[in-house]
Amino acid sequence: HASDLDKINGGIIVKTVDQGTPFVTLDGAERIHQSEDLMICDYQNPLCIAGVLGGLNSGVNETTKSIFLESAYFDPVSIRKTAKRHGLNTDASFRFERGIDPEITTYALKLAANLITEIAGGTVEGELHEIIQDLPEKSKFMLHYDLINNTVGQEISKEVISMILNGLEIDIISSTEEAMLVEIPLYRVDVTRPADVIEEILRVYGYNNIATSEILQSNVPEFTPFDDHRVAEKISNQLVGLGFNEIMNNSITTPQHEGISQSIKSIEGVNIINPLGKELSQMRTSLLPGVLEVIAFNLNRQSKLLKLFELGKIYRHDKNNGVQKGFGEEKHIALALTGPIYEEHWDTNHPPQTFFYFKGILEAILPHSSGQLWEESQSKKDIFSDGLQYTLAGKELLNFGYVKREILSQFEVNQEVLYAEFNFNEMAHAIRNNNIKFTEIPKFPGVRRDFALLLNSDVSFDSLKSLALSTEKKILKKVALFDVYEGDKLPEGKKSYGVSFYFQDHKKTLTDQYVDKVMGKLQKQFEKEFGAKLR
Structure with missing residues (x-):
């Protein structure tokens, strides 16, 4: 990084700054720093955000006469967190986030100085100062020939393997008939385990040189008719047959959705440590906001009749007596219906109530047996203006009803929406225990x-x-x-x-x-x- 030497007071210090420190970057924007942000500073002021973006007040311009060059290696995790906190994606952060060669800093500094000398006619003044901490140790591990051959699917000679590794600058410290000890150069941050080295060997050796096996091998998994994915597939197929379309929303959402109702707000959400932005910083606690966003998107494109469903997970903090135990997730099924389900017709002056049409669909996908009867009651969920709750053996199975107008208005939805949310785990359990019993048709009239x-x-x-x-x-x-x-x-x-x-x-x-x-x-x-x- 190049700075105007005349604008530097005293010397250079690499440190973090106080929480809330303002700093104007090269793009002219003022950014408020966190206490974790690493900064390049002089004895009085910060000069640039380390590994991300330089400062406006120390930048090089047309009046600059002397340049201070700095070449450094920074921790990838620290740089990524800082860049994401400030919503920056620069060439510097792109490279530092992915890891660079920590041994190249002196070479890069000298190369930059030589280019300035050759192209711009500058002269090098002063000495090179190097401040170095202990570099990370080079990764070493045993690589077994049998593992290479079993992974590749055929035998590659030891001589070829050694030649390829030498070409990749992966040092062979020692070797035996069964294995070799390899040392990975620091600039290969993507190679950390034996599988990575095997991938490099195979890449150079050539996939086209791997023969096709004449033996066909296959594994037949154990068949369980009521695995979760089979239950989900069965429900999905049934809903598609009833005219519904499946939607898929992002599990990461904005914390602002918590405020649409008290019941959703009461669930403590799981926040992302390294969010891409504030609008994608929390795991969802309900499927409803995502469904309403899809409805609003389609209504704006003149799709008035919508029959939608989504299978997805919601996330929360698990607590016991107010003490956080960890994280929890539940799989839910959400259904939504909005718009006229019956086309206008001269013979249909009073079409059936949409509520009971929706209720019939929900009951069609519920498990039916003589041994299991769900109970209906008024829903207590505050997302509904009118709604019902179904329980099975004392456990909540689903809630459905009309979504409140004040919630719809937040998503700019201007027509009634019927919404239902199933607890998938309870649903799957009921289906697994759905023992259907048959009885004779009564001979006597009712x-x-x-x-x-x-x-x-x-x-x-x-x-x-x-x-x-x-x-x-x-x-x-x-x-x-x-x-x-x-x-x-x-x-x-x-x-x-x-x-x-x-x-x-x-x-x-x-x-x-x-x-x-x-x-x-x-x-x-x-x-x-x-x-x-x-x-």
Whole structure:
């Protein structure tokens, strides 16, 4: 690096500066330094960011008469961190980040001085000053001939191997019939292990000189039908068959996405130590922001109907009683639906509700068996304005519903979005334990009876259904809601439910008297528990 000698006060010191120190670089930008940034300084001021970019106040210009030349080797990790912190990508940082030859500094300095002398007519004044720390030791390890031949797939003579290594300036310290001790030059920062040396040998020897084996070998992996990747593939194929498109988002995102909801903000994210920028500095804690960004991108290009899904991981800090234990990750499945799912048609004045269409899709991919029944409840996730939660054996399986408008507005999405997020691990566990049982088709007919019930507005259908099924476990097979009415014809705080009850006995034909008796029992339970009245 060249500096204007007349602008240097005293001498040169390589050090870190205080946190928050301002510094103007050659591009005219003022940068605030961190305490970890290594700087080249004089006795009063910093002169340049070591290994990255020079300073404006010490730079060479048309009035410069004397030049100070500095040639150095810096730690690649330190230079990369500094460059990324300041968003810089210079020729210097590009080379230092990848590692250079630490023994070339004196040669490079003399070469630069000779070029200035020959081309610009300058003269060398003063002596060369060298400040050197202990250089890293050259890497040494044993390289076995059998390992080379087994890796390459055929035998290469020891003489050829020795010739290639000598040409690569890799020293052979000693050798035996089985192996040799090799020493790697410091400038070969990419060669650190036997596999790297074998790759260099093969590169020079020539891949075209490796004969094709006449023996075909293959390994048949153990087949497990419910491995995670097979479950994921099955779900993906099912969703594609239902008209969904798969999306793939970056797992690294911006910390600003934490603020879209309290539930997402409550998850402590995993920050990247060496981020490419602030917008890519944290591992995602939810799939929702990425999905909404994809929706916004497509809506801006006039794609109004979107059916999307993503299989991806979310990341967090694991804690126990407030003490960090490490990092955790969970695989999730996200589904999103927005736009008109039914085309406009003269015969379709009132298309089906999108919410229940979406609910049907979710239930289509859930595992079904007689031994596993999920439970529905109101979702407590604050990303939804209205939503449901499904649990299986007490564990959360999925949450879905309408995304709140204030969240949509942050992503400039101006139409309703239905969103669902599955816990993939629980989903895969349920599929593995999905033992389907078959029973004979009943020979005896079923019976349907209806109730029109007047209830308090806070009574949910789910509570009615649960009470009915627990009251009559023998012949009641299904409870369905076919009508809901709330209006001025009912007392304040009341609503009307039209509920259907389906009865069937596998051993005999049900009589009206028996069914009436069961209906009477159900009516008494509804009156007792919910204060219901028949309309």
